[in-house]
Amino acid sequence: MSREFTRVGVIGLGTMGAGIVEVFARNGIDVVAVDITDEAVERGRSFLAKSTGRALDRGKIDQSEHDTLHGHVTYATDFESLADCQLVVEAVPEHLDLKKEIFAKLDAIVGPDAILATNTSSLPVTEIAASTTSPKRIVGMHFFNPAPVQQFVEVIRTVITADDVFEDVKALAERIDKKPVIVGDKAGFIANALLFGYLNHAVSMFESRYATREDIDASMKLGCGYPMGPLALLDLIGLDTAYEILDTMYKQGRDRLHAPSPIIKQMVSAGLKGRKTGRGFYTYAAAGSPEVVADAQTPAEGIAQGVALREISSVGVVGSGTMATGIIEVFAKAGKSVTFVARSQDKLDGVRAAIEKSQARAVEKGRATQEEADALLGRLHATTDRADLAEVDLVVEAIAEDLEIKQELFSELDKICKPGAILATTTSSLPIIDCARVTSRPQDVVGMHFFNPAQIMKLVEVVHTVSTGDDVIATVQELCREIGKHPVTCGDRSGFIVNALLFPYLNDAIKMLDANYATADDIDTAMKTGCGLPMGPFELLDVVGLDVSLAIERELYIEFREPGYAPAPLLEHLVTAGYLGRKTGRGFRTYA
Numbered sequence: 354m355s356r357e358f359t360r361v362g363v364i365g366l367g368t369m370g371a372g373i374v375e376v377f378a379r380n381g382i383d384v385v386a387v388d389i390t391d392e393a394v395e396r397g398r399s400f401l402a403k404s405t406g407r408a409l410d411r412g413k414i415d416q417s418e419h420d421t422l423h424g425h426v427t428y429a430t431d432f433e434s435l436a437d438c439q440l441v442v443e444a445v446p447e448h449l450d451l452k453k454e455i456f457a458k459l460d461a462i463v464g465p466d467a468i469l470a471t472n473t474s475s476l477p478v479t480e481i482a483a484s485t486t487s488p489k490r491i492v493g494m495h496f497f498n499p500a501p502v503q504q505f506v507e508v509i510r511t512v513i514t515a516d517d518v519f520e521d522v523k524a525l526a527e528r529i530d531k532k533p534v535i536v537g538d539k540a541g542f543i544a545n546a547l548l549f550g551y552l553n554h555a556v557s558m559f560e561s562r563y564a565t566r567e568d569i570d571a572s573m574k575l576g577c578g579y580p581m582g583p584l585a586l587l588d589l590i591g592l593d594t595a596y597e598i599l600d601t602m603y604k605q606g607r608d609r610l611h612a613p614s615p616i617i618k619q620m621v622s623a624g625l626k627g628r629k630t631g632r633g634f635y636t637y638a639a640a641g642s643p644e645v646v647a648d649a650q651t652p653a654e655g656i657a658q659g660v661a662l663r664e665i666s667s668v669g670v671v672g673s674g675t676m677a678t679g680i681i682e683v684f685a686k687a688g689k690s691v692t693f694v695a696r697s698q699d700k701l702d703g704v705r706a707a708i709e710k711s712q713a714r715a716v717e718k719g720r721a722t723q724e725e726a727d728a729l730l731g732r733l734h735a736t737t738d739r740a741d742l743a744e745v746d747l748v749v750e751a752i753a754e755d756l757e758i759k760q761e762l763f764s765e766l767d768k769i770c771k772p773g774a775i776l777a778t779t780t781s782s783l784p785i786i787d788c789a790r791v792t793s794r795p796q797d798v799v800g801m802h803f804f805n806p807a808q809i810m811k812l813v814e815v816v817h818t819v820s821t822g823d824d825v826i827a828t829v830q831e832l833c834r835e836i837g838k839h840p841v842t843c844g845d846r847s848g849f850i851v852n853a854l855l856f857p858y859l860n861d862a863i864k865m866l867d868a869n870y871a872t873a874d875d876i877d878t879a880m881k882t883g884c885g886l887p888m889g890p891f892e893l894l895d896v897v898g899l900d901v902s903l904a905i906e907r908e909l910y911i912e913f914r915e916p917g918y919a920p921a922p923l924l925e926h927l928v929t930a931g932y933l934g935r936k937t938g939r940g941f942r943t944y945a
């Protein structure tokens with residue numbers, strides 16, 4: 354018969370523990386909440402009070418539910434108070450010795466049927482279990498941050514965990530409205546094993562000054578729809594905890610990409626542990642506050658001093674595909690006169706028809722008036738002759754992703770365009786400097802990497818080469834803002850910010866699937882309900898296309914020569930088999 358859980362204990366009332374107490378209490382379970390000192394208990398109590406206070410203010414719970422919830426919680430500083438709990442969840446700092454000591458102590462205090470669970474994010478649950486006299490009653494119960502919000506729970510089953518123990522914990526997780534998945538005892542389990550490589554990579558981008566913290570975070574929010582950027586997320590997780598997780602993952606897997614970026618340790622040593630200490634990658638209004646305040650690294654508003662912007666009133670777009678069409682519409686909508694060039698009248702007509710259709714829909718939905726739509730269409734000038742670009746202030750090319758074809762275009766634009774015109778490419782993978790070097794004006798060549806669909810996606814990666822002029826970067830940044838986009842700025846290397854952070858993570862997910870650690874469904878669930886991502890990795894890969902994903906992964910691998918970026922063999926096999934994702938009806942999943 355399965356266990357009844359009416360009274361549970363939580364040890365350690367920090368970032369995670371306080372949230373776990375709230376989850377149990379909200380579901381009518383009595384909770385004994387334990388921390389090491391009266392002061393720590395008080396802090397835990399105030400975390401809980403703040404969180405439930407917010408829920409009350411937002412109308413998520415009423416006053417009586419609020420009071421009932423708090424009525425379920427008792428606080429203590431001694432472990433003996435946990436004697437009659439049917440389950441104890443440990444959420445103390447991520448140190449193996451500390452956890453082992455706590456489990457050995459608990460083992461002697463709780464009843465013989467009680468279950469002991471650790472909320473560790475990465476430490477070996479098996480080793481923690483081995484520190485007790487009854488390792489079969491030890492499981493991992495890994496909640497996600499913030500525990501009251503994230504639905505996912507990983508239930509970690511060691512080789513010694515008794516079947517009834519993890520089944521009962523799984524049933525309890527379902528009872529408290531979570532989505533549990535049972536996984537084996539491997540550092541990082543599903544979600545962190547995939548998340549932390551990505552977070553660490555973002556830190557190294559920041560550390561090497563490839564992009565600013567604001568730009569790295571904005572890229573993943575606006576380019577991928579993530580709820581938070583990686584550096585803001587690390588501040589939420591806590592840099593000390595993040596360091597321990599990475600360190601454990603590195604020691605277990607020896608994957609260089611998990612070796613904590615040096616700056617994490619430095620920040621922890623300096624007390625910059627993230628939100629909980631009021632400073633991490635960002636500065637917060639107070640310790641524990643989610644409110645970011647300006648500091649020395651906050652970018653200045655407006656244009657850099659001493660840089661004269663170039664005037665951009667007319668633009669040219671070369672290309673007639675999805676990206677070109679979107680970009681033409683975006684510029685025209687922002688009031689720019691747009692000359693667009695395609696190889697044939699047919700293609701020009703196709704672009705115009707697509708924009709007309711999109712504008713008709715905008716009018717129908719009340720997003721634009723008929724006058725605005727007509728004016729927009731009036732700003733379009735179609736031509737098959739590149740020479741018509743002679744007078745435009747900026748040209749964006751969005752033609753085939755082929756270096757030779759792009760170089761041929763750039764060398765021609767160099768001859769055609771007036772002096773001072775900016776020449777931009779939307780390439781997502783080719784080195785921009787290779788386009789710049791075929792012109793006599795490499796200082797005027799820049800990357801403008803729009804996201805698909807360009808009309809909707811706010812992000813533009815503004816990519817500078819070693820030759821791009823400061824005034825060109827500033828002008829393009831300003832232009833992006835003017836057309837309603839959010840520019841982020843980075844250097845000319847494979848993947849820029851978004852793809853360089855995204856694709857190694859997707860590749861890791863494929864390797865995890867191939868290693869049979871978890872199913873595609875469980876991995877997708879983990880990333881969606883544990884980390885709040887809009888799509889799981891396999892859903893996303895099938896949408897992007899496995900051939901496109903493989904091409905990007907190959908580029909990243911060739912550029913960085915990181916063994917960890919080598920495309921997963923399973924991805925290569927699927928592409929070889931012609932299973933390219935949704936577009937062919939089969940990828941990681943099969944579609945109707």
Ligand SMILES: NC(=O)c1ccc[n+]([C@@H]2O[C@H](COP(=O)([O-])OP(=O)(O)OC[C@H]3O[C@@H](n4cnc5c(N)ncnc54)[C@H](O)[C@@H]3O)[C@@H](O)[C@H]2O)c1
Pocket residue numbers: 364365366367368369370387388389393397443444445446447448451472473474475495496497498589590591594629
């Ligand atoms: N932060 C996250 O996003 C996150 C997410 C999931 C799991 N975890 C895991 O949860 C655990 C706790 O992490 P956290 O971020 O909440 O840490 P934290 O530093 O915010 O909180 C730790 C709490 O444990 C208390 N504590 C320390 N020693 C103790 C002892 N001997 N006995 C009782 N209490 C003690 C501290 O006073 C503090 O209140 C770690 O194992 C971590 O890996 C963290």
